[in-house]
Amino acid sequence: xxxxxxxxxxxxxxxxxxxxxxxxxxxxxxxxxxxxxxxxxxxxxxxxxxxxxxxxxxxxxxxxxxxxxxxxxxxxxxxxxxxxxxxxxxxxxxxxxxxxxxxxxxxxxxxxxxxxxxxxxxxxxxxxxxxxxxxxxxxxxxxxxxxxxxxxxxxxxxxxxxxxxxxxxxxxxxxxxxxxxxxxxxxxxxxxxxxxxxxxxxxxxxxxxxxxxxxxxxxxxxxxxxxxxxxxxxxxxxxxxxxxxxxxxxxxxxxxxxxxxxxxxxxxxxxxxxxxxxxxxxxxxxxxxxxxxxxxxxxxxxxxxxxxxxxxxxxxxxxxxxxxxxxxxxxxxxxxxxxxxxxxxxxxxxxxxxxxxxxxxxxxxxxxxxxxxxxxxxxxxxxxxxxxxxxxxxxxxxxxxxxxxxxxxxxxxxxxxxxxxxxxxxxxxxxxxxxxxxxxxxxxxxxxxxxxxxxxxxxxxxxxxxxxxxxxxxxxxxxxxxxxxxxxxxxxxxxxxxxxxxxxxxxxxxxxxxxxxxxxxxxxxxxxxxxxxxxxxxxxxxxxxxxxxxxxxxxxxxxxxxxxxxxxxxxxxxxxxxxxxxxxxxxxxxxxxxxxxxxxxxxxxxxxxxxxxxxxxxxxxxxxxxxxxxxxxxxxxxxxxxxxxxxxxxxxxxxxxxxxxxxxxxxxxxxxxxxxxxxxxxxxxxxxxxxxxxxxxxxxxxxxxxxxxx
Numbered sequence: 001x002x003x004x005x006x007x008x009x010x011x012x013x014x015x016x017x018x019x020x021x022x023x024x025x026x027x028x029x030x031x032x033x034x035x036x037x038x039x040x041x042x043x044x045x046x047x048x049x050x051x052x053x054x055x056x057x058x059x060x061x062x063x064x065x066x067x068x069x070x071x072x073x074x075x076x077x078x079x080x081x082x083x084x085x086x087x088x089x090x091x092x093x094x095x096x097x098x099x100x101x102x103x104x105x106x107x108x109x110x111x112x113x114x115x116x117x118x119x120x121x122x123x124x125x126x127x128x129x130x131x132x133x134x135x136x137x138x139x140x141x142x143x144x145x146x147x148x149x150x151x152x153x154x155x156x157x158x159x160x161x162x163x164x165x166x167x168x169x170x171x172x173x174x175x176x177x178x179x180x181x182x183x184x185x186x187x188x189x190x191x192x193x194x195x196x197x198x199x200x201x202x203x204x205x206x207x208x209x210x211x212x213x214x215x216x217x218x219x220x221x222x223x224x225x226x227x228x229x230x231x232x233x234x235x236x237x238x239x240x241x242x243x244x245x246x247x248x249x250x251x252x253x254x255x256x257x258x259x260x261x262x263x264x265x266x267x268x269x270x271x272x273x274x275x276x277x278x279x280x281x282x283x284x285x286x287x288x289x290x291x292x293x294x295x296x297x298x299x300x301x302x303x304x305x306x307x308x309x310x311x312x313x314x315x316x317x318x319x320x321x322x323x324x325x326x327x328x329x330x331x332x333x334x335x336x337x338x339x340x341x342x343x344x345x346x347x348x349x350x351x352x353x354x355x356x357x358x359x360x361x362x363x364x365x366x367x368x369x370x371x372x373x374x375x376x377x378x379x380x381x382x383x384x385x386x387x388x389x390x391x392x393x394x395x396x397x398x399x400x401x402x403x404x405x406x407x408x409x410x411x412x413x414x415x416x417x418x419x420x421x422x423x424x425x426x427x428x429x430x431x432x433x434x435x436x437x438x439x440x441x442x443x444x445x446x447x448x449x450x451x452x453x454x455x456x457x458x459x460x461x462x463x464x465x466x467x468x469x470x471x472x473x474x475x476x477x478x479x480x481x482x483x484x485x486x487x488x489x490x491x492x493x494x495x496x497x498x499x500x501x502x503x504x505x506x507x508x509x510x511x512x513x514x515x516x517x518x519x520x521x522x523x524x525x526x527x528x529x530x531x532x533x534x535x536x537x538x539x540x541x542x543x544x545x546x547x548x549x550x551x552x553x554x555x556x557x558x559x560x561x562x563x564x565x566x567x568x569x570x571x572x573x574x575x576x577x578x579x580x581x582x583x584x585x586x587x588x589x590x591x592x593x594x595x596x597x598x599x600x601x602x603x604x605x606x607x608x609x610x611x612x613x614x615x616x617x618x619x620x621x622x623x624x625x626x627x628x629x630x631x632x633x634x635x636x637x638x639x640x641x642x643x644x645x646x647x648x649x650x651x652x653x654x655x656x657x658x659x660x661x662x663x664x665x666x667x668x669x670x671x672x673x674x675x676x677x678x679x680x681x682x683x684x685x686x687x688x689x690x691x692x693x694x695x696x697x698x699x700x701x702x703x704x705x706x707x708x709x710x
Contacts, residue, residue, distance in 0.1 A: 013349035027319045033280075037074030038325045039066035051076075054111060060085050063106070063149075064094050066600040067158070072102035073100040080118035080162065081110040087168060088123040091147040098157035103181055108162035110296075115162045117188060119160050120148055121464060122168035127216055129241045134353075135305065136272055139218045140245030145169035157181035165189040167656045174198030178226075183208040191216040193246065194223065194402050195238075200256075210234040218246035221268075225255035240271040247284075248273035251304065254290040254297065254316065261296070263288075267303040269462075274308075275355060283308040283355030289330065290316035292337070293663050299324055308353050310334035321345050331360045341512075345382040351390055360392040365699040366401035366424055371484040372402030374427065376467075378512050381434065382408050389415035396420070398428035400483040402467050403427075406511040407434030417561045425549075426484035430465050432510030439515040440466050440507045444488075446517055452497035456521065457530045457587045460488035465546065466507040473503035481505065482588050486549060488517065491588035497523035530708035531585050536568045542582050542691075551581030551615040551690075557615065562693045569599045572607045573692040578637060579616040579694035584707050586687050591710040594689040595656035595667075596702035598649045601626050608632070611659040612683035616692050620679060622666050624649050624656040631657070631666050631674045635682045642677040658708050 018705070042057035051058030051066050057079065058066055078085075098104040106516055108118030124145030127137060146169045149160070153176035160183070165171040174182070175198065189195050195214050198204065203226030214221050221238045224231055233252065233413045240249040254261060268287035275281035287304025290297055294316035303325045304311035311326030315336040320343070325331035327348035339667055352359040361384050366374025374396070381389025382392065393412050394403055396419075403419075412418060419429045440462040450456040460468050460481075466482045468488045478501060482489040490505060501521040508514050533547065542548045542563045550560050558580025562573050584594075594609050601624075608621035618638040623630050630644035642664060649655060649668060655666040662684070665675035689707040 010188060021682075037070045039070050039074070039076045039080070041076060041433045042068060042079040042367045043085055052491060054079070061090070061092060063092050064096055066107065067094065067104050067385065068096040070104050072098040072104065072157070073097075075105045075107060076105060077109045078118045078163075079111065079240070080108040080116035081302060084119040084121045084305065087120055087146060087148055089146065091150055093152055094158070095152045095154040097155050098181070100157065100181065103157040103159045103183065104158040104250050105161065107160075115186065117162045117164040117186070119166060120168060120171070121166045122146055122148070124167035124169060124191055124193070126167065127241075127243070129239075133270060134242070136242040136244050136274070138245045138277070140276075144246070146271075146653045147173045149173070151176055151179055152176050152181070155179060158184070159183040161186045163187045165192060167191050169193045170195070170197045172196045174202055174204055177202060179204040179207075181206045183210075184212065185210045187212050189214040189217075193217060194219045194221060196222045198223065198225060200225065202226050203258075207231045209233075209236060212236045214238045216241040216243055218243040218249050220250040220253045221256065222252045224253070224258045224261060226258060227256070228258040229260040231258070231261045233261075233266050235264070236266045238266075238268045240269070242270050242272035244272045244274050245276070249285050249289045250289055252289070253286075254294040256291070257293040259295045259297075261294075261298070263299045263302055265301050266299070268307070269304070270306040270598070272308050272353070281358060283330070283353070286310045286313040287326070289313040290319060292316065298322075302619060304329060308355065326644035330355075330357065331363045333361070334363045334365075336365045338373065338376050340375065341378045341380065342382060343380045345379075347382070347384045349386050349388070352390075353482070358392050359388070359390060360395050362393065362403070363395045363397065364401040364427075366396060366398035366405065366427060367483060368398060370399050370424075370426065371483055372399060374399055374433055376402050376404075378404040378406070379408050380406045380511070384408050384410045384412075386411070386416070387413050389413040392420060394415045394419040394429060394672060395422060396424070396429070397422040397520045398424040400426040400485050401428075402460055402485040403429045404432070404508075404510045404512060404599070405430065406432040406436070426486055428467055428485040430467070430510035436509070436511050437513060440464050440509045441504075442507055442515055442517040445528070447520050447522070448528045449526070450492070450495075450521050451525065451527045452523050453494050454529060455494045455591065456492040457589065457590045457709050458490045458519070458528065458533050459585050460490055460505060462507045462515070464509055466509050469506045469508070471504050471506045473518065475501040475596075476503050479503045480588075482586055484586050487586045489586055489588050492521070492687050527708060527709075530587050531706065533584070533705045534568075535565050535570050535703060535705070537565060538565050539562065542570065547585055548582045548690075551583060551613070558693060563691060566699055569703045570691070570705065571697075572701050573697045573699070575693045575695065575697075577694055578677050579692050581610070581613060581616040581619075581690060581692045583613055583688040583690035584705070587689070587707065587709050588687050589709050590685050590687055591660045592687065592689055592708060593656055593658040593710055594705075594707045595654055596706070597704040598624065598651050598653045598655060599700035599703045600651065600698055601648060602696065602698040602701070605695045607699045608694070609655065609657055609702075610692050611657055611664070612686040613688045613690045613692070614683055614686055618683055619692065620657070620659050620682060621692065624657060629655065629666065629668070629673065631664060631677060632681050633664075633679050635680065640680070642679065643674040645673050658710055668704050
């Protein structure tokens with residue numbers, strides 16, 4: 001359905017410009033019919049210079065007047081077989097145009113009016129594309145060249161065809177508030193700064209750029225900014241030629257709030273940035289890019305290759321790529337936005353040419369804090385292929401992003417890192433089959449109980465890996481789903497009792513299949529338990545369950561197998577001093593508890609029940625052994641004992657740790673034995689609980705783990 005909706009958009013725009021074979025400099029087709037209202041321009045003005053014929057050809061500098069004279073539906077012929085037009089220190093300001101359905105066409109032709117590209121030469125430093133596609137040219141001290149056509153207010157409904165721009169700065173520069181109906185087609189450009197540019201705050205609507213070839217550029221070749229929309233780019237080839245030093249080349253870039261943009265058969269290659277020849281800095285230069293304010297961008301059969309940063313670098317919303325290819329870029333696909341879809345796309349052989357950062361196939365950037373949602377990317381089909389051990393296949397940086405990978409054909413080197421998180425957590429990697437069109441089944445309760453004036457959290461579950469969102473319900477504004485994409489926690493801040501609350505949640509799987517559930521919350525004396533684990537399953541590492549995750553810093557110096565299920569109880573095996581940590585589902589609130597049943601009395605330190613857990617080195621925890629029960633605060637690996645009792649627990653006792661505000665309390669079988677004790681504020685806002693192993697093994701250790709809110 002998503003693709004169909006996009007297809008409708010493409011179909012609606014297709015009439016604006018269709019693929020056509022690029023013309024040779026001098027076309028051999030028959031001359032077009034003579035327009036009713038025409039004007040003529042030549043490199044050397046002739047006769048009386050009124051432009052009413054070749055004999056009275058006007059100067060190129062009279063173009064604005066010629067457009068006005070031709071009028072809506074008219075044509076201005078620019079002679080292409082009588083020599084080039086020199087634009088050294090000059091530019092043409094255009095304030096006239098046509099009207100809806102009747103544009104003015106400005107077209108390069110020969111004397112017989114057959115289409116032929118008129119050559120415009122500027123003052124940019126001379127350059128020739130190197131034979132070696134990896135050769136870099138430093139353009140930092142170059143003469144940049146000037147503008148050619150500057151469109152100001154009133155320059156609307158204009159069509160430019162058959163021009164060849166050489167050594168220019170910006171062939172097309174839009175400067176009016178909003179331009180409408182601009183078409184550029186059948187043009188070439190060689191050695192330029194930007195091909196199609198417009199000032200900040202300016203926009204254009206119903207724009208078509210088609211059948212264009214640009215070779216050698218040092219800034220963004222085509223920029224779409226302001227609130228521009230209904231823009232079509234089609235059959236365009238852009239090769240930056242590794243012109244480096246103008247900070248920096250990009251093929252097609254969307255900025256500000258530009259939206260509803262379609263690109264078909266657009267190719268971008270060899271955008272290169274060395275950050276002023278500094279290998280210790282990050283090197284930019286993308287093929288395609290969009291920013292956070294952009295939305296509804298559709299690309300089909302586009303290609304991006306050989307760029308020093310990303311092939312596709314999208315921060316926009318509702319971005320779709322269909323049958324696109326990225327190859328030989330440092331990062332083939334780089335996504336930051338909340339809704340990006342790649343359908344039957346190819347990611348091939350990423351290549352780093354320098355600068356900081358690893359080479360990757362797919363990269364997503366998440367929220368900049370644990371409570372901020374990150375990118376959401378759906379990869380349907382396609383090919384992801386590489387045989388370099390230095391390639392990272394799927395990388396999630398920061399917090400709370402999700403990869404949905406459905407039936408992509410993936411090949412990689414045996415030593416390549418397939419999926420990884422950088423400097424964050426809460427990221428989900430969901431894998432699905434091509435044939436799976438079955439929506440997930442939500443298995444968690446649809447009716448839950450909350451205690452009045454107590455924070456509420458409800459663990460959402462489904463029959464397969466999913467992510468969760470709120471999509472409606474009478475009281476949707478009262479609830480939140482934690483941004484953590486690996487968690488499924490529905491939360492509500494403490495509220496007084498009253499009428500039942502209602503919210504609709506959605507589960508979305510790796511294929512984008514969705515299921516909704518209406519949850520009704522009733523108020524009672526006690527709330528439903530948030531999370532329980534009785535460990536009644538086959539022997540396995542604790543992390544084999546989707547409900548548990550290895551600590552975000554990698555678990556200290558312990559290993560994932562240090563905490564495991566044995567005989568339907570939880571056991572601890574050999575571990576280093578810093579330990580290994582597993583977190584149970586995030587309850588969403590810093591005031592919470594953790595408890596478990598004692599399964600065996602250790603003879604020495606070994607395991608910790610932890611609240612406000614970030615990793616093995618930062619937590620509030622309770623530990624028990626054969627001669628004491630102790631309450632600890634651990635900060636940056638250093639233990640501080642907050643209190644203890646010298647009476648050991650018995651097998652079957654329930655040990656419970658509660659943290660509320662700045663205080664921590666330990667209970668045994670419901671009775672307080674330590675505290676409340678003031679903490680130093682370690683992880684004061686942290687919302688995870690879990691278990692930590694350290695020092696000696698004990699098998700079994702605990703049973704019937706439980707965690708929840710206070």
